[in-house]
Amino acid sequence: MxxxxxxxxxxxxxxxxxxxxxxxxxxxxxxxxxxxxxxxxxxxxxxxxxxxxxxxxxxxxxxxxxxxxxxxxxxxxxxxxxxxxxxxxxxxxxxxxxxxxxxxxxxLLPGPPIGTAVLSEAPVLLDKWWQALNASLDALAGQETRRIATPDTVTITQALVTKSIRSVFPDGFDATVERWVPAHADLNWANMTAPTFSLFDWEDWGIAPLGLDSASLWASSLAVPALADRVRRERRCDFESRDGKLMTLFVCSKILGRDAHPEDPRLNPARRMVEQVIEELQRS
CATH class of the missing domain: 3.30.200 (Phosphorylase Kinase; domain 1)
Known part of the structure; x- marks a missing residue:
């Protein structure tokens, strides 16, 4: 046919x-x-x-x-x-x-998926779960690949990062990514298991800006402030880096952009973080 x-x-x-x-x-x-x-x-x-x-x-x-x-x-x-x-x-x-x-x-997965992509309630996660998450993400960033990450099936490039950030946030800081590393590129609570940690759905993985995975997981946690704070503590090295700050703005541009839902519980915490991050980038 x-x-x-x-x-x-x-x-x-x-x-x-x-x-x-x-x-x-x-x-x-x-x-x-x-x-x-x-x-x-x-x-x-x-x-x-x-x-x-x-x-x-x-x-x-x-x-x-x-x-x-x-x-x-x-x-x-x-x-x-x-x-x-x-x-x-x-x-x-x-x-x-x-x-x-x-x-x-x-x-088979060692346990059920933790939840939906964006959580509204905090899951029960032991310290060893967070240790396994950190070990896997750190190991992933140290691998080598020629694959380019495709979050939401769109190839991530410097041009895409710049366009996404500039479409929502003002100028006044350099949006150039310095370090690109392998990333899962779809890190959210629907793609991980508990109580035993496992990461699945790898169709979009590849080279991406440092901090993309950490920022994505944080963004999917924003409706649960304590969980979002835990993600930032666990992945502190990513979030404190310049690229991690850019990725925070990148994921927030999707939350706060023209398609933002007025009742999205992530809006206010995303706005507060954006103000802080932009100030830090402008000072650097």
Whole structure:
């Protein structure tokens, strides 16, 4: 069947996926447990009958980019990071439109995801959980890769950072990033487990400004002030760096930008932090 001119933008939380799950069953020679299906905007996941997990993602062809979309596969070679083992994958083209599907099979998570991307209540996290988080993020920053991070499937560049910051905040400081390091690029409470720490959903990882992960996790914690403060304490080295300050503004630009929701509980704490960070950058 001929491909249509453009692929639809779909939300897999509401899109019919039974045929997709059936296709994965046949191709991976397994049986996905329909009672364990987890739907997200871009992905669907389920447990298999052989004690593994399959994560299925759909992307339009033009959103895959030159580096491909094998982030989970590439993350398998990273060392000293708590993550589920990668076991294999399958990729296929949609028969009706210019979109691709990818299914990655991994080991099971050691516990449930902590919550949604943005939390409204503080989770119970032991000190050893925070120690494992720090160890994994520090180990990740020390790796080498040619991948470029794609938060929200958009390749992060200096131009993107500058545009995002300048679109919301005034001039008066240099927005140039000094240090770029490997980052998960989608670090939030929906992509980590507890009580045992594990970090998953690696499709967007790659080189990014120092402090992106820490700032992203802080931003997803802002509705719980004590939790946001704990993130800043644990990742203090990132937040005290110049790049960490820029990443704080970068993530706040998404909260405070033109699409800001007037009832978002993160608005006021984000504004207060922005004032502090801009003052610090102007002094430096």
């Amino acid at each position: 001929a491909l249509s001119v453009s692929a639809r933008s779909v939300d897999l939380r509401s899109e019919p996926v039974d045929q997709v799950l059936d296709h994965v069953d046949r191709s991976l020679q397994t049986c996905l447990d329909r009672n364990t299906v987890v739907r997200k905007r871009r992905t669907v996941g389920a447990r298999t009958d052989r004690g593994t997990w399959v994560r299925i993602e759909r992307r339009t062809v033009d959103s895959i980019g030159v580096q491909g979309w094998n982030g989970t596969e590439c993350a398998a070679r990273l060392t000293d990071i708590a993550q589920p083992a990668w076991l294999g994958c399958m990729v296929w083209q949609d028969s009706d439109e210019p979109a691709m599907w990818r299914a990655d099979e991994t080991g």
